[in-house]
Amino acid sequence: MTVDRSPPPAERRRPIQKLDVGVITLVILLFAYVVYRVDYVLVYDWDWEPVLNFIVTTDPETGSWMVNLLVEGLMMTLRLAFWGTIVAAVIGLLMGLCRVSGDLFLRMMSRLYVELIRNTPPLVFIFVFYFFISSQIMPLLGVEEFAREASPTTQKVIGLFFSPIGLFGNFLAGVICLAMFEGAYITEIVRAGIQSIDKGQWEGARAIGLSRFNVMRDVILPQAIRKILPPLAGQFITLVKDSAIVALISVQELTFSGIEVAATTTRVFETWIVVGAMYFVVCYVFAVLFRRWETSMPQDRR
Amino acid sequence: MSESGGDRYMLEMQGVGKWFGNFCALYDIDLQVRSGEKVVVCGPSGSGKSTMIRCVNRLEEHQAGHIFVDGTELTDDTKNIELIRREVGMVFQHFNLFPHLSVRRNLTLGPIRNLNLSKNEADERAMQYLERVRIAEQADKFPSQLSGGQQQRVAIARALCMQPKLMLFDEPTSALDPEMISGVLEVMVELAQDGMTMVCVTHEMGFARQVADRMVFMDSGEIVEVAPPDRFFSDPETERTKLFLSQILSH
Numbered sequence: 001m002t003v004d005r006s007p008p009p010a011e012r013r014r015p016i017q018k019l020d021v022g023v024i025t026l027v028i029l030l031f032a033y034v035v036y037r038v039d040y041v042l043v044y045d046w047d048w049e050p051v052l053n054f055i056v057t058t059d060p061e062t063g064s065w066m067v068n069l070l071v072e073g074l075m076m077t078l079r080l081a082f083w084g085t086i087v088a089a090v091i092g093l094l095m096g097l098c099r100v101s102g103d104l105f106l107r108m109m110s111r112l113y114v115e116l117i118r119n120t121p122p123l124v125f126i127f128v129f130y131f132f133i134s135s136q137i138m139p140l141l142g143v144e145e146f147a148r149e150a151s152p153t154t155q156k157v158i159g160l161f162f163s164p165i166g167l168f169g170n171f172l173a174g175v176i177c178l179a180m181f182e183g184a185y186i187t188e189i190v191r192a193g194i195q196s197i198d199k200g201q202w203e204g205a206r207a208i209g210l211s212r213f214n215v216m217r218d219v220i221l222p223q224a225i226r227k228i229l230p231p232l233a234g235q236f237i238t239l240v241k242d243s244a245i246v247a248l249i250s251v252q253e254l255t256f257s258g259i260e261v262a263a264t265t266t267r268v269f270e271t272w273i274v275v276g277a278m279y280f281v282v283c284y285v286f287a288v289l290f291r292r293w294e295t296s297m298p299q300d301r302r
Numbered sequence: 303m304s305e306s307g308g309d310r311y312m313l314e315m316q317g318v319g320k321w322f323g324n325f326c327a328l329y330d331i332d333l334q335v336r337s338g339e340k341v342v343v344c345g346p347s348g349s350g351k352s353t354m355i356r357c358v359n360r361l362e363e364h365q366a367g368h369i370f371v372d373g374t375e376l377t378d379d380t381k382n383i384e385l386i387r388r389e390v391g392m393v394f395q396h397f398n399l400f401p402h403l404s405v406r407r408n409l410t411l412g413p414i415r416n417l418n419l420s421k422n423e424a425d426e427r428a429m430q431y432l433e434r435v436r437i438a439e440q441a442d443k444f445p446s447q448l449s450g451g452q453q454q455r456v457a458i459a460r461a462l463c464m465q466p467k468l469m470l471f472d473e474p475t476s477a478l479d480p481e482m483i484s485g486v487l488e489v490m491v492e493l494a495q496d497g498m499t500m501v502c503v504t505h506e507m508g509f510a511r512q513v514a515d516r517m518v519f520m521d522s523g524e525i526v527e528v529a530p531p532d533r534f535f536s537d538p539e540t541e542r543t544k545l546f547l548s549q550i551l552s553h
Contacts (some may be wrong), residue, residue, distance in 0.1 A: 134499075203361050204398030208412035208464055209388035211380075218411055222402050 036229060037218070050265040051274050054257075057199025065291075069194045072104070073257030074278055080253055081240040084178035088239070089232065091183030096165035110187060117184035122245050126177050130249045144169045167252065174243075182239050191233045193224035229297075233290040238285050254278060312337045312372055312468050313358060319366030320353055320523075327353045329523045331367065340500045342531075343509040345520035345548060351503040354520070358501070359390045374469055388416055391461030395473040397453045399445040404553045405432070405456050409463045417464070417467040425464075431459040435489050451482030455489055462493075464518045469493065471502040505550060506519070511535065519543045 038044050054068045098110035117125060136142065147158065147168040155165045163171035197220050205215040247256035258275040262268045311333040320328035328350045335341050343351045356362040358369060360383045369376040371386045400408050409428035413503060419427065432438040435455040437448075445453055454474055461469060464551070468483040475483045487509050494500060494513040504510065510517060510531060517534040519527040519542075527534070528542045535551075538544050 199395055200398040201400065203392075204394065204400065205411075206361065207359055207387060207390075207392040207394075207398075207483065208460065209384050209416045209417075210412065214415050218415070219400050223400075226402070226452060 002278055008037065010117035010243070040159055044269065046270065048270050048274075050268050051261060051270040054261045054265075055274070059265055069257045070254065070274065070278065073252060073281065076163060077142050077243050077253040077255075078170075078282070079143060080178060080243045080246065080251065083162070083175045084182060084239050084243065085232075085236045087175060088182040088186050088235075089180035091179055091188025092190050094195065095183065095187035097216070099187060099191040100154060100194050114184045115227070117181060122181055123248065125181060126245055126249060129180060130173055130176050134169070134249075137176075138169050139174060143172055161242055163252075170249070170251055174246040174249060174253075177240060177246060178243055182235060182242065185238075186232065186235055189235065190224070193228040194220055196227060197223050213214045229259060230290070233286075233294070237286050237290075239277060240283055240286070310337070310373055311370065312339070313501065314370040315354075315367065316369075317356075317367035318354070318369060319355060319363050320350075320357060320362060327523050328364070331525055333518065333525065333528075335499060335501060336467070337499055338497050339345060339515045340494050340498075340513050341502070341516050341518055341519045343501065344502045344505060344507075344510070344546070345526075347442070349521040351520050351521040352472050353523075354410075355472060355501055355503055357388050358468075358470060359392055361392075363547055366532075373432040378489060384416075388412075388464055389467045391464060391466035392467045393457050393461055393469070395452070395476050397445070397457045397477075399453055399457055399460070399505045402446050403443055403543045404442050405437075405448070408445065408456060409460050412460070412464050426458045427463055428459070431462045432456075434462070434492075435459045436485075449482060450478045451485045454478065454482075454486045456488075458493075460470075468499045468501070471500065471504065473503050473505070475504065475506055481525065507535070507551065519548070 006097065056065055056071065057068045059065065059066050095110040095113055098106040099114070101110075117197075147165050148154070150158065157167055159165055162168060172228055196233045201219055201223070202215060205219040210218065241252055246257040249254060250256065254275060258271055262273075263269040265271060304379050311332070311334045313333070315331050315333045315359075318328055318331040319326070331354060333354075334339075345351050345353065357364045358371065358376075364376075371389055374382070374386060376383065376386055376527055382440050387474075400411070406425065406428050409431065410421070410424035411418075412419060412422040413427060429438055431442065433439055435458055437452055437455050437459070440452060440456075445456065446526055448456065452513065458474075477485055478486065483506070487506060489500070490500075490509065491513055502514075512529045517527075517529055518525055519534070519538075519540075527540050529539070534543070535547065538547060543547065
């Protein structure tokens with residue numbers, strides 16, 4: 001007789017129950033009510049045309065398609081988020097290492113940084129910090145001059161990867177502000193990653209005579225970074241959203257464009273729904289991509 | 303025994319004390335180990351065995367007394383500590399291999415970083431020791447792909463790659479499945495026969511009888527009895543030793 005080794009039948013899915021039907025009906029009713037209020041009571045006259053024109057429009061001279069203000073803003077938001085994440089990751093890595101350092105001064109300094117930023121509103125931080133950067137740091141670095149006097153090729157490269165040449169200084173200030181801000185959160189991610197590595201790894205590495213620096217570089221960080229990457233990807237998405245605050249310091253990203261479009265078209269409702277949808281699509285696509293990438297990553301070899 | 307080792311001790315502990323908060327983990331430990339000597343440390347759990355050998359390479363800091371390794375005193379100086387760690391190999395209960403590195407890279411990391419060997423020299427040395435622990439064919443696997451016993455043999459090879467003068471074993475077989483233990487013990491016996499100076503914390507009394515020059519029995523952070531194995535097992539001096547031996551040898 002052969003032994004039956006087929007798996008047991010799959011568990012049945014939970015069927016829809018009365019409560020589920022009730023909840024779904026309520027949500028639909030609520031949605032319908034909102035639409036009703038807007039349409040019949042508020043008597044809002046929807047007009048998407050002018051707003052959508054700010055996404056893509058036709059060139060009045062050649063008649064070909066071209067992207068408009070909102071898409072340009074979105075590109076700027078993505079560039080901000082990209083560079084911001086890179087700079088923030090560097091800051092976060094350095095500060096995270098300081099957080100677990102044996103040196104009391106370094107620990108206190110990084111702690112101060114993290115606590116200062118986590119316990120002030122981002123808006124306030126940006127105002128204070130931006131005026132410091134734009135009035136002190138930028139002139140010191142001579143960024144504006146550099147951009148103005150750069151060769152046409154350099155200017156083109158800057159325009160492609162960073163921002164239009166005239167706004168380069170402003171863009172850099174925005175990136176630094178965002179990076180300083182997100183860096184505090186990444187610092188904590190890095191710290192948690194390092195501390196999640198088993199104490200035995202330190203002991204095993206120190207027992208073969210590795211210096212503290214070498215233990216960190218060869219043993220702890222490679223393992224920690226593997227654990228840090230998924231939350232770091234999540235932080236990138238947060239940064240895409242948080243980058244909206246640098247609209248306040250006139251960096252012409254998506255929210256800034258949104259303000260302009262709303263003012264020009266006077267279609268406030270439509271503009272912000274479109275802008276919101278653009279943020280949502282971008283962030284959601286990244287979230288899905290990162291989730292896929294995370295599950296396809298080789299599992300911890302431990 | 304072992305007069306050939308000369309008068310200089312490979313390891314000497316003088317009045318070593320260690321406290322965790324108010325808890326006294328080690329008290330007035332005196333122990334001398336000659337070059338080439340094998341010492342097996344046993345005792346009930348929490349008696350300070352592990353803490354004692356972990357003080358030797360500064361994984362724990364002793365707060366009283368003096369520790370000399372091959373004539374050099376262990377001090378707070380970082381360079382001094384790292385030098386002594388190169389002379390002292392350690393094998394842990396839980397292996398502590400680096401999971402993100404292949405077996406070969408686990409072995410070559412120390413020699414490349416600290417002995418300034420080239421990658422090729424380190425590779426050669428790694429293969430030599432992997433063959434010695436009979437696991438050379440696994441060089442390119444990752445630790446998690448090996449059995450516990452194989453991992454522990456890799457850990458022994460990793461320590462040997464630094465060509466230490468003294469090897470410390472902290473319960474090397476306690477985390478292993480029973481069928482894995484003998485392979486690890488065989489490697490340790492061979493190491494002993496080759497003349498390595500060894501201090502082993504273990505409950506493997508068969509191994510102890512086979513290789514130990516002296517048995518050290520610890521209880522509550524103190525060394526209670528030191529004796530050659532035949533006398534230690536047949537005619538222990540103290541009541542505490544008798545009680546301990548009756549508990550672990552009864553089955």
